[in-house]
Amino acid sequence: MKIGIVCYPTFGGSGVVATELGVGLAKRGHEIHFITYKRPARLSHFQENVFYHEVDTNDYPLFEYTPYDSALASKLVDVVKYENLDLLHVHYAIPHAMVAYIAKKVLLTEGRYVPTITTLHGTDITLVGQHKAFRPVVEFSINKSDGVTAVSESLRDQTYQYFNVEKEIKVLYNFIDFNRFTKHNKDHFKKAIAPEGEPILTHVSNFRKVKRVDDVIRVFHEVRSEMPAKLLLIGDGPERRNAESLCRKLELCQDIRFLGKQDAVEELLAVSDLLLIPSAKESFGLAALEAMACEVPVISTNAGGLPEVNTHGKTGFLAEVGDVKTMARHTLTLLRDPELLARFRKNALERAREFDISNILPQYEAYYESILKAAVYS
DSSP: OEEEEEOOOSSSHHHHHHHHHHHHHHHTTOEEEEEESSOOTTOOSOOTTEEEEEOOOOOOTTOSSOOHHHHHHHHHHHHHHHHTOSEEEEESHHHHHHHHHHHHHHHHTTTOOOOEEEEEOSHHHHTGGGSTTTHHHHHHHHHTSSEEEESSHHHHHHHHHHSOOOSOEEEOOOOBOTTTSSOOOOHHHHHHHOTTOOOEEEEESOOOGGGOHHHHHHHHHHHHTTSOOEEEEEBOOTTHHHHHHHHHHTTOGGGEEEEESOSOHHHHHTTOSEEEEOOSOOSSOHHHHHHHHTTOOEEEEOOTTHHHHSOBTTTEEEEOTTOHHHHHHHHHHHHTOHHHHHHHHHHHHHHHHTTBHHHHHHHHHHHHHHHHHHHHHO
């Protein structure tokens, strides 16, 4: 198949999943065309069967804001026509689902029909999509997609709850590539971070309010009052300054490292003992899955799709949003019992293997084929 993939080319979950999906499909012989304003963050080197088409976002003197939606729609029309694509797969509803609908309508005027699939990733439904400026368009464009997928049962159910969606939403879970995310011996690296053998806690996010980074630091504060430990904070975003202020206030800065955005997250997970995810909303929990693949148990909230990934009492522990005391208690339970921690590490890896990309890619291929078949007979 020749597949066009539209996504945000960033470190965010939707962009990461879209890129890894495209690369995985390319390895299986499909021709993949990424169409976006910048090369996706995880498309860092040449890949066979992978093509990149940059959307022109040059400023126009007439407009206060660059009309990216129109530029993207025109680019989609161009790529579909001249690369003879079979279908378009757009990730994150805003604005990609609507832009795909526009492109499809333009192509219809030339007698060309291209099916479109929209994958819902989370905040496009639970946060941004709820805004009155976007809600009607989000609902319309989902219903006008030929196929719709969601990355968790929780997100599918929330979509039906929040919007009047007439389409069937297929749950296709996020996945992990074990060629990249696997535990390697990084003892020399770990010793540099924790020279006295202290346990290392880790948090990975985009530092938005919904990620509740302050709760990470408060959990660490509770743990640190009971035993020596180190905390790695990976990522960047609007809440970083507040997080830095809190660690100073609690006098923890000597044990916390703000590492910013990292390409090789797997190397940091390789030295981690536990991952902390205190999010208020989490459609799936890709960071949890990546950690579990590296044999790192997860202490998380029970928000959204996290319970579909992190099994309470087996691969980690769940707690209510904001319940710092419980998350700290669970953390200490594992850190104080090496045998229990080792068992949870093994369980985490076994659970992660269920989301191996080799298990999920055939599900996407089968879904693509069903959408193409329906388009032929519609």
